Amino acid sequence: MKNLGFRDKLTGLPKPVRILLWILLALFAYALPLLELPIISTPGVDFGGVLFTVTIYCLVALGLNIVVGYAGLLDLGYVGFYAIGAYTVGILTSFHANWPLLLAIPVAVVAAMVSGVILGAPTLRVRGDYLAIVTLGFGEIIRLTAVNLEWLGDARGIKNIAKPPNIGDEKSGLFEIPHLLWGNGTVLVDTEHPTKFLVFGYIDQVPYYWMGLTAVIIVLIADILIKSSRVGRAWEATREDEDAAELMGVPTFKFKLLAFSTGAFVGGLAGGLYASRQGFINPLSFLLLYSILFLAAVVVGGQGNRWGVLLGAILVAYLPQRFREFDDFRVLAFGAALVLLATLRPEGLIPPRRTVRAKQLEQELDELEQGTDEGEEAARV
Amino acid sequence: MSERILDVQSLTLKFGGLTALDDVSLHINEGEILGLIGPNGAGKTTCFNAITGVYGPTSGDILFQGKSIVGMKKHQITKQGIARTFQNIRLFPTMTALENVLVGADAQHSTGMLTALFRLPKHRREEKQGHDRAMELLRFMGIHRKADELAANLSYGDQRRLEIARAMATGPKLICLDEPAAGFNPAEKVELMDLIRKVRDQGFTVLLIEHDMRLVMGVTDRIVVLEFGRKIAEGSPSDIRDNPAVIAAYLGVDEEDAS
Numbered sequence: 156m157k158n159l160g161f162r163d164k165l166t167g168l169p170k171p172v173r174i175l176l177w178i179l180l181a182l183f184a185y186a187l188p189l190l191e192l193p194i195i196s197t198p199g200v201d202f203g204g205v206l207f208t209v210t211i212y213c214l215v216a217l218g219l220n221i222v223v224g225y226a227g228l229l230d231l232g233y234v235g236f237y238a239i240g241a242y243t244v245g246i247l248t249s250f251h252a253n254w255p256l257l258l259a260i261p262v263a264v265v266a267a268m269v270s271g272v273i274l275g276a277p278t279l280r281v282r283g284d285y286l287a288i289v290t291l292g293f294g295e296i297i298r299l300t301a302v303n304l305e306w307l308g309d310a311r312g313i314k315n316i317a318k319p320p321n322i323g324d325e326k327s328g329l330f331e332i333p334h335l336l337w338g339n340g341t342v343l344v345d346t347e348h349p350t351k352f353l354v355f356g357y358i359d360q361v362p363y364y365w366m367g368l369t370a371v372i373i374v375l376i377a378d379i380l381i382k383s384s385r386v387g388r389a390w391e392a393t394r395e396d397e398d399a400a401e402l403m404g405v406p407t408f409k410f411k412l413l414a415f416s417t418g419a420f421v422g423g424l425a426g427g428l429y430a431s432r433q434g435f436i437n438p439l440s441f442l443l444l445y446s447i448l449f450l451a452a453v454v455v456g457g458q459g460n461r462w463g464v465l466l467g468a469i470l471v472a473y474l475p476q477r478f479r480e481f482d483d484f485r486v487l488a489f490g491a492a493l494v495l496l497a498t499l500r501p502e503g504l505i506p507p508r509r510t511v512r513a514k515q516l517e518q519e520l521d522e523l524e525q526g527t528d529e530g531e532e533a534a535r536v
Numbered sequence: 537m538s539e540r541i542l543d544v545q546s547l548t549l550k551f552g553g554l555t556a557l558d559d560v561s562l563h564i565n566e567g568e569i570l571g572l573i574g575p576n577g578a579g580k581t582t583c584f585n586a587i588t589g590v591y592g593p594t595s596g597d598i599l600f601q602g603k604s605i606v607g608m609k610k611h612q613i614t615k616q617g618i619a620r621t622f623q624n625i626r627l628f629p630t631m632t633a634l635e636n637v638l639v640g641a642d643a644q645h646s647t648g649m650l651t652a653l654f655r656l657p658k659h660r661r662e663e664k665q666g667h668d669r670a671m672e673l674l675r676f677m678g679i680h681r682k683a684d685e686l687a688a689n690l691s692y693g694d695q696r697r698l699e700i701a702r703a704m705a706t707g708p709k710l711i712c713l714d715e716p717a718a719g720f721n722p723a724e725k726v727e728l729m730d731l732i733r734k735v736r737d738q739g740f741t742v743l744l745i746e747h748d749m750r751l752v753m754g755v756t757d758r759i760v761v762l763e764f765g766r767k768i769a770e771g772s773p774s775d776i777r778d779n780p781a782v783i784a785a786y787l788g789v790d791e792e793d794a795s
Contacts, residue, residue, distance in 0.1 A: 377653055380652060380655065381649065381652050381653055384647060384652030384659060384663070385642045385645055385647040385648075385652065385662065385666075386647070386648065386649055386652050387652075388631070388635055388638055389639070389642065391630070391631055391635075392628045392631065392639045395628040395629060395630055395631065396626050396627075396628060399622065399626040399627075399628070400628070400639065401609075401610040401611050402588055402589075402590070402610050402611075402614060402620060403611075403614060403619075403639055403640050403643060403703075404614035404615055404640070404643025404644075404706050405611060405639065405643070406609070406611045407611070413649060417649070509630045509632075509686060
């Protein structure tokens with residue numbers, strides 16, 4: 156209820172105000188690592204680096220949400236596309252060629268997309284659980300190929316992957332942006348460790364975060380535009396009732412393949428950016444565990460709702476870094492959280508608005524049937 | 537005599553050893569309402585499914601506007617101009633009424649990923665066109681006030697109406713209604729009869745499966761009767777009413793009387 160109220164208030168605002176609010180939110184997101192806010196910042200780990208990881212998870216969650224949330228295709232091997240993106244960048248910028256990153260990334264996303272089509276074309280004819288098993292196999296096949304193929308650097312991996320190009324001078328960038336320093340009740344401007352705009356170095360991770368955040372925003376806008384079109388409707392109809400959708404003129408196979416390759420596109424992009432920041436990849440970066448974590452981000456947040464899956468991604472990526480001192484209990488806490496979630500909010504933290512509305516009405520009807528006074532009250536509202 | 541829009545020629549459909557349809561031939565003239573009746577399990581819905589491409593016929597041919605549609609994919613058949621509703625309502629429950637109809641309207645559209653992503657003129661045009669048509673149809677069905685309701689939250693009757701609206705949105709020439717009056721009370725059935733006539737008056741041809749004899753007799757121009765997968769009679773409602781084979785099929789006959 157509270158959640159709905161917030162949304163209605165937000166959509167009730169005049170358009171310029173809404174746009175201004177979004178811009179302010181984006182600015183705040185960009186400034187987050189510079190503000191070094193207490194409580195939010197991660198003690199002991201570089202905050203910019205953590206935020207970069209968060210953006211990568213956000214990208215992955217948005218991409219996987221298209222496949223799982225919109226089109227309803229359970230994909231347990233999403234890390235495979237992520238790996239293909241990362242390895243393509245690794246091969247093209249360091250291992251077998253010397254391409255600049257900006258050229259390698261488009262090739263990486265196209266490679267991921269093509270692999271999505273190649274995997275999807277034969278397997279998207281199976282449904283539900285069977286698809287999950289096939290994709291699970293795909294993720295493992297990609298990893299095992301990387302382990303066993305010398306051409307892909309086998310278990311040793313690929314190093315010296317290209318960084319993004321700097322803007323401005325390599326030493327100082329175009330200009331320097333100071334961070335804030337929070338003392339005991341005072342805020343100081345820390346001019347000694349500024350972030351150089353825009354130098355992709357080894358120590359300062361903030362520029363990578365900005366790069367990741369920009370990618371998230373672009374993908375998010377694309378997601379909004381596509382979802383509210385014929386394509387988005389076709390995905391949803393296919394998810395709800397594939398046979399009925401087909402009989403209403405939706406070429407479901409084509410749209411499932413499209414969802415699969417779009418998801419692969421975003422996964423490949425995330426993998427490519429990750430490889431570039433990391434500078435080094437090996438098959439251990441693409442374990443099955445990550446597929447499960449990615450899926451957890453989508454499910455925890457609320458599959459089918461882009462804001463939900465973003466929240467899920469933030470939680471899954473950020474919380475373990477923030478509470479590193481409890482590292483030993485990480486898996487336990489994660490398990491407990493999932494069990495709690497399954498009982499308290501089975502639709503995810505922020506389920507799609509539609510589900511909320513449908514559930515509400517169902518509840519109202521139930522109450523009406525019981526004939527209690529409260530039920531009648533609720534129905535009248 | 538008007539043109540045949542659909543021509544089913546000696547259609548046979550077997551599931552393993554079971555013959556669901558045995559050499560059924562029927563045709564529908566443009567602009568008429570054809571009733572397809574028969575006892576439970578006679579093969580009415582199977583016949584529908586064969587026409588709309590759900591099952592491929594074992595033998596026989598189905599011509600739509602003179603062209604064979606056997607072997608076409610389901611969505612291609614819809615695009616050709618055959619739309620249908622379902623015996624058990626099959627809407628997209630988490631989508632709104634309007635969106636359900638829009639999915640139908642999208643059948644004639646071709647906006648793809650990139651067109652939508654860059655909001656090209658085609659996207660805007662098709663979106664507007666589809667939206668206008670969808671609202672028009674919802675109004676025609678009398679459920680436009682519930683356009684933003686979720687399909688799952690509509691009443692049973694409105695869900696049936698929404699299914700017809702969604703089928704009409706695909707831009708068909710022939711609409712197949714599979715027991716649209718199931719679960720309706722007598723008053724609603726009368727309303728539905730008017731509605732089906734109005735659908736026909738808009739230029740659609742209607743193929744109607746129905747159990748309710750009064751509804752079928754009142755609204756159809758011609759009736760085809762199926763029993764055990766075979767066509768046992770065909771003709772105007774009054775012919776069918778007096779046809780002994782039909783009466784036998786519906787009421788049963790004593791063993792001595794059966795020839």
